[in-house]
Amino acid sequence: MKVPELIKRLFVTKPRDDKKEITLPDNLFVQCPKCKITIYQKKLHANSDVCLECGHHFVLNVQQWIDLLADRKSWKPLFANIKPIDTLHFPDYEGKLKKLLKDEPEESISTGRCTIEGIPVLVGIMNPNFLMGSLGSVAGEKIVRLFELGLQERQPVFLVVRSGGARMQEGVLSLMQMAKTSAAIRRFSDAGLLYINLLTHPTTGGVSASFAMLGDITLGEPKALIGFAGPRVIEQTIKQQLPEGFQKAEYVQEKGFLDAIVARPKLRETLVSIFTMHNFTAPKDRFPWPMKKS
C-alpha cells in the first residue's frame, strides 16, 4: 500500500453518510522519485518543486516554469501560431505530430514575454513532453524570432533548456536549426545584449552543441545530465565504465562548461541579480512602489 493511501485510511474518518463522502484528492501527497519520501504537495510547491529531504528537482511542465519564473499574470505567449510540417514524409511522423499537438499546441518550446520582479524578459521554455523537446524547424524558428525581437527591443533573453537534441524526423532541416539559432544568437550577442540559459535535465545532442552552449551566462540545475553524446552511446563506444557523476551538472561545471549551478528556489533571485547588474531593471513607474512624489 502506498503511503498516501495509508495516511488517507488512518486520518480520514469514515463518512457517516454516503452522500457526504469526505475525500482526499489523490494529488495531495507525492513521493520523491529519488529518496522515496512522501511530501505534502503544497510544501513541495512552496519549495519550487524541489524535494525538501534530498534536493531532487522534480520535472516541471511549461506552465509550472511560467508560474515559477514570471510575475503573476505577466506571461504573454509569442509565436504560438508556428506549427510543424512533415516535409520529409517521415514514417509515422505526421500522425505523431497531430496527436501531440492536441495537448501541446506550442510544440517543443513555448516562447513569450514576461516580467520577473518587474524586469521585462523574453523567455523560452522547452517542453519535454513534445518528442523529448527535440529541436525541429518550429523550435528553431521560435528561438530565432525570440532573439530577433530581443535585438529589436534591446531586451535580455532567458532560455530553459531541456532537450534530447535535433529531431530525426526532420532530417538535415532540423540539423540546420543548430546553425540557424547559433547565427541569431551571434547577432544578438554582437549587439551587446544579454542571453542567460538554464540547462536542465537532460540537455544533450544537437541542442547542447548549439544554443545551450552559447549563453553569456550558462546556469545548470543540480544533477542535470548535460552532454553531447548520451552516456549509453559512450559506454557502448568505449566499452568502459563511465566515471562517477559523468555528465552531471556538477561534473560538467568542474570541467569548466557551466558558470553556476543554481538550485530552483534560488533561481529567481539569481536571475534578478544578474539582470540588474547588466542594467536591466524594472521600469520606475510600475506598481505604486516606490511611491511617486507628487
Added chain:
Amino acid sequence: MANEEVLSKLEELRSLARSQGVDLGDQINQMEQRVNTTVSQEPAAFPAWYNVQLSRRQDRPKPQDFVAALIDNFIEFKGDRCAGDDKAILGGIGTFEGQPVTVIATRRGSTLHTNMEYNFGMPHPEGYRKAMRLIHQAAKFRRPVLLFVDTPGAYPGIDSEDHGISEAIARSLSDLIGIAVPLITTITGEGGSGGALALSVADKILIMENAIFSVISPEGCASILFKDSTQAPRAAQSLKLDAKSLKELGLVDAVVNEGDGLHVSSEIGFKNLRTRITHELRELKSLDAGSLLDARYRKFRAIGNFSL
C-alpha cells in the same frame, strides 16, 4: 571487396586492436553490422542506402586526397593552442588556382593503421578548435577558406565530453557565421550530424554526387525510431540524406557530378569540383565583407519548414 573478405579483415582488425591495447569493439561491431545489413537488404527499394554505402567505401578518396588533388603548395599547420593537436582534422594553407587559401579537411584512414591514427574520422574538441583558430587567421589575412568534410560525426568518448565537444561545435557554428572571408564547404563522403555541421556553416555548401549529409546515422535512427538497427536502409531513405534529395530540399547549393563514381575514378569528380569552386570563389570574392556576411546569415536564417 566481397563481404566475406571484409568480415575476415574485421576479425584481423579486432585482434590487432587487442594486441595494441586499443578498444575498437564498437567501431568493429558497427562495421560488421553494416556488412550484414548490406547482405540482407534489397538495394533497389532504398536507393538512398546505396548512397550511404558508396559514401563509406574504403576505396573512395578521403578529404585529404581532395586537398592533395586541388591544393598546391600545401603546408600543414597543427594544434589548437590550448590542449593538443587532433589528427582527425587536417589544417593548413596552400594555393587554389594560384590564390592563397586556408584549408580545413577532416581526415579518414584507408588502412587499419591510418584509420586508428585518424580515430576513424571522428574529431575531438581540439580538432574543431584548431579549425577555428586557422579560420580566424584566414579572416585576418583575408584569404578564403575551403573545407572538405567526411566524418561519421564528432567522437563520443569521455575525453571528448570532458574537453567540451558540445561547446566546441557550438562555438564553431557561432564563429563561422561571422568570418568575413568566403567559406566553401564540400561534403566529400559522410556528412555525419553536428560533427559535420560544425564545418559547414559556409557561404556555399557543395556535395559530391554520392556523398550524404544526415542528422543521425541511418543505423542510429533505425535503432531509436524503428527499434531495429537492421532497418537502416529504410531509415536512410526516410532521412532524405542523399545529395539529390538535399539539393531538392534546398539544403545544399550544388551537387558535383562524380562521373562513374569517385571509387572508380576520381579524375572527373575532382575536375568538376575544381571548376565549381573556382566559379563560386569568383562570385563570392566580388562581394564586400558586409554583403558576404549578410548573405550567409540570410541563407541559414531561411532554413526551416513550418506553417503559420
